[in-house]
Amino acid sequence: MLVNGEQIIEALVETIQMVSLSLLFSVLLGLPLGIFLFVTRKGQILENIPIFTVLNGIINIFRSIPFIILLVAIIPLTRLIVGTSIGTSAAIVPLVFYAGPYIARLVESSLLEIDPGVLEAAKAMGATPLQTIFRFLLPEALSSLVVNITIATIGLIxxxxxxxxxxxxxxxxxxxxxxYQRFDTVTMVITVLILIIMVQGIQSLGNILSRKIRRR
Known part of the structure; x- marks a missing residue:
């Protein structure tokens, strides 16, 4: 039996749901982790080497695990959270564990690109750590963050x-x-084309947003 249009649309909707929800939860996890990684580094506003070392190690461990292995390894946790290990909702759990640490590292990288003069200006104005993060660091790094979140989204796809x-x-x-299992070449070509279009569209959107933010 060949695949039909309704099945393709249903699969596309499931992919969009998986990517959008897992991206949301991954950003909620990765953004604060990335900020915390940056501010606890040596010489930063909340320097704490023991906490940085532990957090850095945990993130490196999760980033070292190939997704297909992580997908299988946390099946018990996935069942505990969503009640099943099969389907779209179950796939979101390992996707978050995969992308969250990755986004944390990307956020840290974006913050490290900021000119040290920005931090010096914040310090000279008497800004608190929270004010430094939300009024100086994040606005300054926003363009780079958009690019990196775009990269993470493509990875999630x-x-x-x-x-x-x-x-x-x-x-x-x-x-x-x-x-693959039914040797349907047409379906393989269609799915690959859909993924290519999704990636190209998201990359283009991310580039446009980043340029607009940079100009401002």
Whole structure:
């Protein structure tokens, strides 16, 4: 049986749901982690080497685990959180554990690009650590953050497709079930084209937003 248009649309909607929800939770996790990594570094406003070392190590551990292994390794936790290990909702859990630490590292990288003069200006004005973060660091790094979040989103699209290998739903599941297992070349081509269009669209949108922010 060949795949039909309704199945493709359903798979696309599932992929969009997976990517958007996992991106939301990943940013909620990764943004504060990345900020905390930066401010606790040596010489920064909340320098705390023991906390930085522990947090840095934990993030490195999660980033070292290939997504397909992480996907399987945390199945018990996924079942505990969403009640199942199969389907779109179940795929969101490992996607967040995969992308959250990655976004944290990207946020840290964006903050490290800021001119030290910005911090000196904040200090000269008597800004508190919170004021320094929200009124100086984040506005200054916003353009770079948009670019890095775009990169993370594209990574999530690829990971969501990989989740299809274990019944995660979405475009990846469609490609495996119909394109690979049933030798349906047309379906494989369609799914690849959809993923390419999604990636190109998100990358273009991210570039446009970053340029507009930089001009301001």
């Amino acid at each position: 690829g990971a969501s497709a990989m989740a299809g290998t274990v019944g995660g739903g979405g475009i990846g599941d469609l490609a495996i079930t119909y394109g």
